[in-house]
Amino acid sequence: MSCVIKNLTKIYPFESGENIIFDNFSLEFQTDEITVFLGKSGCGKTTLLRLLADLEDMDAGEIDFFDEKGAKIYPKIGMVFQEPRLLPWRDVLGNVLIHQEKQEESLGLKWLAQVGLADYAHTYPDELSGGMSARVAIARALSYEPELLLMDEPFAALDYFTRAELEKETIRLSREQNLGVVFITHDLDEALLMAKKIVVLKKGENAEEFQIDEDYPRDLTAEKMITLKKALLNILEK
Numbered sequence: 001m002s003c004v005i006k007n008l009t010k011i012y013p014f015e016s017g018e019n020i021i022f023d024n025f026s027l028e029f030q031t032d033e034i035t036v037f038l039g040k041s042g043c044g045k046t047t048l049l050r051l052l053a054d055l056e057d058m059d060a061g062e063i064d065f066f067d068e069k070g071a072k073i074y075p076k077i078g079m080v081f082q083e084p085r086l087l088p089w090r091d092v093l094g095n096v097l098i099h100q101e102k103q104e105e106s107l108g109l110k111w112l113a114q115v116g117l118a119d120y121a122h123t124y125p126d127e128l129s130g131g132m133s134a135r136v137a138i139a140r141a142l143s144y145e146p147e148l149l150l151m152d153e154p155f156a157a158l159d160y161f162t163r164a165e166l167e168k169e170t171i172r173l174s175r176e177q178n179l180g181v182v183f184i185t186h187d188l189d190e191a192l193l194m195a196k197k198i199v200v201l202k203k204g205e206n207a208e209e210f211q212i213d214e215d216y217p218r219d220l221t222a223e224k225m226i227t228l229k230k231a232l233l234n235i236l237e238k
Contacts, residue, residue, distance in 0.1 A: 001031045001067055001075060001147065001180065003052070008061035010047055020203075021047050024061075027207050029197055031065065031075070031148050031180035034171065036195035038185060040236065043201045045184045049150050052182065053079050065148075078146030080154045084133040086125040093121040096140045111139040114173065131162035135169075142173070148180045156185075167194055171216050188232055192225055193218055200235050208235055 008025040011018050021044040029035050037045045050056045051063060054077075067073050086095045096108040112118050115135040125133060134154055141149055151170070155163040171194060174181050185191055191198050198210040210228065218225060 001065060001073070002028060003031050004028045004062075004064050004066065006062045006064075008051070008063065009059045010044070010051065010056075011059050022058075022061075025206055027199065027209075029199065029209075031182070032178065033196040034174055034181045034183060034194050035197045035199060036183045036185060036191040037199050037201055038188065038191045038232070038236075039201035041186060043203045045186075045201055046152055048201070049079075049152050049182065049184055053077055053150055055079075075147035076144060078141035078144045078149045080134075080137050080141050080149065080151045082153050082156060084125075084137040086128075086133060086136060088125050091122045091124050092117060092128070092136050095125070095136055096143050098140065099144055107143060108139075111142045112136075114142065115139045115169065129162075130158050131166060134158065134162075134166055138166075138170070138173075142177075142179075146179070148182065149174075151181060151183045153184050153186070155190075156187075163190075168217070170194065175216075188229060188236070189220060191232075192220055192229060198232065200232065202235075202238075 005025065005027045008022045010022040011020050037048060039045055047056065051058055065073050065075050087098065090098070092112065093105065093108045096111060109118060109121060112121055115138055117132065117135050117139065120132065128136065137154065155166050158166065167190060170181065170183070173179060183194060195212055198212065200208045210232065212228070214224065220229070
């Protein structure tokens with residue numbers, strides 16, 4: 001499956017003018033791997049993710065998804081936000097099943113097991129650590145059984161060790177479930193550790209793309225990764 005963005009324009013008006021986030025922006029990427037959108041604050045990372053999820057309207061342009069035969073499709077999309085956004089009056093299982101009409105407990109337990117929280121199904125959000133809350137948010141998105149998972153800096157507020165653990169979990173889930181992931185971060189090392197493709201966004205400009213063929217897990221001290229990091233830093237600092 002692939003995503004094709006053509007001539008995208010997104011403008012936010014304000015009293016003294018307008019904020020042009022995307023101006024005739026085009027991009028194509030495969031959605032059967034982990035693609036990371038990288039860039040400084042305000043470059044449009046979250047806006048682009050919300051446009052992919054159809055949570056915002058574009059001012060002009062097209063965003064389409066295609067299968068391997070080139071036919072247009074409408075994939076199921078799940079989303080993990082910057083904050084877990086758990087409902088405090090529902091237990092973990094209830095939060096995971098919030099979007100499920102039939103509220104099938106077995107389905108919720110299946111996805112909790114996938115993120116290592118099967119024993120916490122009846123725990124409430126105020127009893128969870130930040131890392132556990134993030135895992136519940138991922139399980140909730142997975143319970144929708146999406147074909148594409150959008151993740152908006154979901155680990156930004158976590159400590160280094162929890163963050164590293166969840167990065168590995170996301171890679172594992174993507175590979176085991178054959179799940180495409182679009183992941184937003186402003187952390188260069190996180191992008192290098194996770195992405196098969198890095199898309200560097202700069203406000204009002206077209207993106208620069210980097211394909212990473214190194215398998216997981218990755219050694220960021222390897223010469224190839226150091227060279228790539230320097231190239232990315234050079235672009236980001238311009």
